[in-house]
Amino acid sequence: MGLFPPDAGLRIAMVAGEASGDMLGARLIDAIRARRPDARFVGIGGPKMQAAGLESLFPQETLAVRGYVEVLRNLRAILAIRRELKAKLLAERPDVFIGVDAPDFNLAVEHSLKAAGIRTIHYVSPSIWAWRGERVHKIKQAVNRVLALFPMEPPIYQAAGVPVSYVGHPLAESxxxxxxxxxxxxxxxxxxxxxxxxxxxxxxxxxxxxxxxxxxxxxxxxxxxxxxxxxxxxxxxxxxxxxxxxxxxxxxxxxxxxxxxxxxxxxxxxxxxxxxxxxxxxxxxxxxxxxxxxxxxxxxxxxxxxxxxxxxxxxxxxxxxxxxxxxxxxxxxxxxxxxxxxxxxxxxxxxxxxxxxxxxxxxxxxxxxxxxxxxxxxxxxxxxxxxxx
Structure with missing residues (x-):
């Protein structure tokens, strides 16, 4: 049995790794469904995304760890989830994959999917303006577009040749x-x-x-x-x-x-x-x-x-x-x-x-x-x- 129901007109995979991403992802699901009621969503998300209609394949809490040392303690479980998720999505080939924040997890998934011809979007720019600015080149290889929350971000991506849309921050609306x-x-x-x-x-x-x-x-x-x-x-x-x-x-x-x-x-x-x-x-x-x-x-x-x-x-x-x-x-x-x-x-x-x-x-x-x-x-x-x- 596939990940998506047979009546899915638009098949969207999403992954959000923590509570803030869960909120962003839920609002995005609602906005997409307002335009495409036939859209179906699978991936990894928390209670808000699930309430909005996402079928979460793994518990979001497993991904919600912080820092190098803390990630190392949970690395085996995180890598196992990423491996299984990639295999499922490569087999299923959704119309688009959206990684909501969680760049250390999502960019690797996006890179594999994009290399296989699946369109990918990263929602919430990694903080390349604050540290590890060299990541912009890795992001370019991994995504078809970045959705940027902050106004200082698009010029950085445009200079590197990465398609980008400034969307503002949902919290400013609410x-x-x-x-x-x-x-x-x-x-x-x-x-x-x-x-x-x-x-x-x-x-x-x-x-x-x-x-x-x-x-x-x-x-x-x-x-x-x-x-x-x-x-x-x-x-x-x-x-x-x-x-x-x-x-x-x-x-x-x-x-x-x-x-x-x-x-x-x-x-x-x-x-x-x-x-x-x-x-x-x-x-x-x-x-x-x-x-x-x-x-x-x-x-x-x-x-x-x-x-x-x-x-x-x-x-x-x-x-x-x-x-x-x-x-x-x-x-x-x-x-x-x-x-x-x-x-x-x-x-x-x-x-x-x-x-x-x-x-x-x-x-x-x-x-x-x-x-x-x-x-x-x-x-x-x-x-x-x-x-x-």
Missing amino acids: MPIVPDRQGAREVLNILPRQAPVFTLMPGSRQGEVDVMAPLFIAAARLIAKEVPDAQFLVPLATRPTFDRFEQLLWRLKAHQLPIRRLFGHAQHAMAAADAVLVASGTATLEVALAKRPMVISYKISPITYRIVKRKLQLPYVGLPNILCGEFIVPELLQDDATPENLAQALLNAWRDADYRAWLDGKLTELHHTLKQDSAARAAQAVLEVAEHG
């Missing part, structure tokens, strides 16, 4: 230009309404929560000492990360802190906050679009950090800073990511009204730049490749 802070506090029933609220976002993967949550909880403990009426929100995207955070609270004897765990509700938690402590990644862009002061932090294994640091091409790693071309929000990484530093930086941002007003203007300008009806643009580009090459 989040309002002017966030409703009081409305979010009402939805979350925060009382009193004007209480100081700090949102903690330790990551979307279990490995990130294991590393970042103890730091964030320790920072919250310090903030609570200085701001006794402070409240803390922690939105967690999946049941495994929710359970892991709950376990850490008890292990660290922090369950009596005013920390409220939320299953989902990330955008409400950001909008309701006075300031946000966030692990580096796509979530930093969400916080930026919510127009909130933030402190970006991240820790990885020392070996991975040394490798990555040598390859960095920019002085910052957080998306708000990269997109604005300057340090508009603090970054406390690796050895600088101590509870004391995180707490102090978050309190500084919360207390400085002039800084908050300046930051709001910067982030509003960024929001307008990224708002491009991205799902529709991405769907149009996919159909151009699938139907015309």
Whole structure:
């Protein structure tokens, strides 16, 4: 029996490796189906893509690992999935394959499929503008088109002769230009309404929560000492990360802190906050679009950090800073990511009204730049490749 049903008019394979890719992939599926109701989707995706209609052949969580050392621990399982997936797709020959982010996994799949004459698209440019810029040549060999989320990306691909479409970022569509802070506090029933609220976002993967949550909880403990009426929100995207955070609270004897765990509700938690402590990644862009002061932090294994640091091409790693071309929000990484530093930086941002007003203007300008009806643009580009090459 084949991967696609017999009535599939357009056969699309997709792979997304983590929660942010799952969100992007789900919106793209919806936008394609609006134009081609006969489209059918198979591959690897999370709950959002599956709800939108993707048949996931393998669990997405297996691919959601971070860093060189962490990938090595899971390498056998990841390579086995990639091998089996490639074999299935080469046998089935979908009309187009879309790799959603996860470049280390997807580019290898795309390279094999394109070499066999199957059209391929990579949705979300790897961060070639930040590090490992030489990857543009590998990408050229692997894909028929790149769908770029950020405006500084297309010129890089055009210079290398890679077909590219700037589609903007879907988050800019889903989040309002002017966030409703009081409305979010009402939805979350925060009382009193004007209480100081700090949102903690330790990551979307279990490995990130294991590393970042103890730091964030320790920072919250310090903030609570200085701001006794402070409240803390922690939105967690999946049941495994929710359970892991709950376990850490008890292990660290922090369950009596005013920390409220939320299953989902990330955008409400950001909008309701006075300031946000966030692990580096796509979530930093969400916080930026919510127009909130933030402190970006991240820790990885020392070996991975040394490798990555040598390859960095920019002085910052957080998306708000990269997109604005300057340090508009603090970054406390690796050895600088101590509870004391995180707490102090978050309190500084919360207390400085002039800084908050300046930051709001910067982030509003960024929001307008990224708002491009991205799902529709991405769907149009996919159909151009699938139907015309």
